[in-house]
Amino acid sequence: MKDAFSSCHPFINLFYFTAVIIFSMFFLHPALLIISLLVAVIYSIYLNGVKSVKFNLFMMLPTMVIAAIINPMFSHAGVTILYYIDDGNPITLESILYGIAVACMLVTVINWFACYNAVMTSDKFIYLFGRILPSLSLIFSMVLRFVPRFKVRIKEITEAQRCIGKSTSNGNIYHRIKNGINIISILITWALENGIETADSMKSRGYGLKGRTAFSIFKFEKRDRILLAVFIACTTIILIGTYQGITSIKYYPAILIKPLSVLNIFVYLAYVIFLCTPMILNIMEDMKWKSIKLNS
Structure with missing residues (x-):
């Protein structure tokens, strides 16, 4: 199996993607948006190969540009007026930045769903919710x-x-x-x-009947317990940061963002670790296989 994270327990996969997609949908903070977008695109390319590259270049990039342009054309809120269009409506810096943020969020979520479809197969979903x-x-x-x-x-x-x-x-x-x-x-x-x-x-086959048993190859192993602990710890730190307002930003009427602090860096680091865990697993797996080949 190419992706090491796909071999983890289905509950770990579902926990990860559910949290990641929810975070990506609601966090419009520039730092968190960039982190999530980069990791989502890289992981999607790792899972789907050239097909994902073409999809992001020819579908997602134009979608991002269009979404970023549309918002300032229809939303004129904001205090930093850059110029006026022909009918006298202002184009503001806040509306442009908000349009870019929403466009990035849209592309990020779509890429995460592409990763979800590649990792969370139908047999995993039925295993978790079939009973x-x-x-x-x-x-x-x-x-x-x-x-x-x-x-x-x-x-x-x-x-x-x-x-x-x-x-x-x-x-x-x-x-x-x-x-x-x-x-x-x-x-x-x-x-x-x-x-x-x-x-x-x-x-x-008696699907859905009470007392029906089903064969399953999934086992909750030591690696899954470690990953679950890491995910819970990172999620807790991120939620604390959300409660403190670190993950939020106000675009209207003026841009308002929390100043950088030690707690901010700690939350950003937890977010990076949480999102990059699948790729970290893949890197560790590749290093392990290379080591085995060299010693054999």
């Missing part, structure tokens, strides 16, 4: 697999239709539209049939 909420956990795991499975399936259908001359690149506009509708119809039919087959299969 507590069997129906909801099954539906949720199917929803998470919805987009990647449909992308693969529509590619297969398109290739099959191209072989018989009925793809969206054959014929005039009318025939292309007709072929496209036919491809979508095949995809929807497959999705409905697959849903019925999945429901019948799970029902025949």
